[in-house]
Amino acid sequence: MEMRIPRELVKALVEARRVAVLTGAGVSAESGVPTFRGKDGLWRRYSPQELATPQAFARDPKLVWEWYDWRRGLIAPLEPNPAHRFIARLEGEVPDFLLITQNIDGLHEKAGSRKLVELHGNIWKVRCTREGTVKEDRRVPLPEIPPKCENCGALLRPHVVWFGESLPVDALEEAMGAAEECDLFLVVGTSGVVYPAASLPQVARSRGALVVEINPEETPLTPLATWSLRGKAGEVAKALARELGWEV
Numbered sequence: 492m493e494m495r496i497p498r499e500l501v502k503a504l505v506e507a508r509r510v511a512v513l514t515g516a517g518v519s520a521e522s523g524v525p526t527f528r529g530k531d532g533l534w535r536r537y538s539p540q541e542l543a544t545p546q547a548f549a550r551d552p553k554l555v556w557e558w559y560d561w562r563r564g565l566i567a568p569l570e571p572n573p574a575h576r577f578i579a580r581l582e583g584e585v586p587d588f589l590l591i592t593q594n595i596d597g598l599h600e601k602a603g604s605r606k607l608v609e610l611h612g613n614i615w616k617v618r619c620t621r622e623g624t625v626k627e628d629r630r631v632p633l634p635e636i637p638p639k640c641e642n643c644g645a646l647l648r649p650h651v652v653w654f655g656e657s658l659p660v661d662a663l664e665e666a667m668g669a670a671e672e673c674d675l676f677l678v679v680g681t682s683g684v685v686y687p688a689a690s691l692p693q694v695a696r697s698r699g700a701l702v703v704e705i706n707p708e709e710t711p712l713t714p715l716a717t718w719s720l721r722g723k724a725g726e727v728a729k730a731l732a733r734e735l736g737w738e739v
């Protein structure tokens with residue numbers, strides 16, 4: 492079924508000078524990355540307390556790393572979808588742009604996004620638990636689990652944010668600044684229940700920005716939205732691109 496895009500929304504997208512975009516797991520769903528909540532969500536099958544907390548890692552680093560290694564293997568062959576490409580294209584069209592993602596899969600970068608902050612880290616990076624140094628490591632599977640720092644021999648951990656941990660300060664500040672200053676805020680594929688990410692569209696709205704939500708389901712952020720586009724991110728992105736005359 493063809494998705495209908497409101498004419499005023501197309502106009503708002505063309506005229507926007509300052510755009511911020513917040514994405515969640517749903518933007519990668521059509522690429523094959525599992526989401527966290529919902530019917531087939533990861534948190535239905537796995538316990539965040541056992542796999543995604545500093546306590547879990549202290550208790551059983553091997554178990555935690557096996558889960559991340561499995562997820563790395565799952566994500567490695569996947570490709571960006573039209574939603575990732577639409578967002579990358581939007582970056583090139585708008586003078587002041589920031590993509591804020593909660594995703595750790597690296598697919599936005601693979602699609603060409605450059606002005607982005609990763610609020611929850613990146614699954615392709617590892618961090619030394621002693622030195623705090625961060626390195627990229629794209630090997631799948633990892634040759635040793637749990638991996639150790641080649642410099643000091645201490646345990647490495649995934650460079651991601653776990654439950655109970657704070658977000659990287661610089662990334663959050665940049666995201667907050669963009670939410671405060673933007674004239675259009677686009678929210679794609681997030682359930683809007685994890686804070687502080689979920690507060691960003693609220694900040695944008697309270698500063699008078701137009702808010703556009705793309706999600707097949709209603710979320711707690713829906714009441715904030717000037718326009719809610721009910722559909723899958725990739726399909727909505729294709730419909731938007733068609734209206735704008737873009738290839739995605």
Ligand code: OAD
Nearest residue numbers: 515516517520526527528593680681682685706708723724
């Ligand atoms: P969730 O799994 O909570 O939500 C995914 C959202 O995507 C839901 O609102 C779905 O309706 C929507 N969705 C599903 N398929 C979609 C599609 N094809 N197109 C568009 N939307 C679709 O994922 P997040 O909101 O990203 O944090 O979760 C936020 C954080 O909670 C994650 O970053 C992760 C998780 O625990 C950490 O691990 C720190």
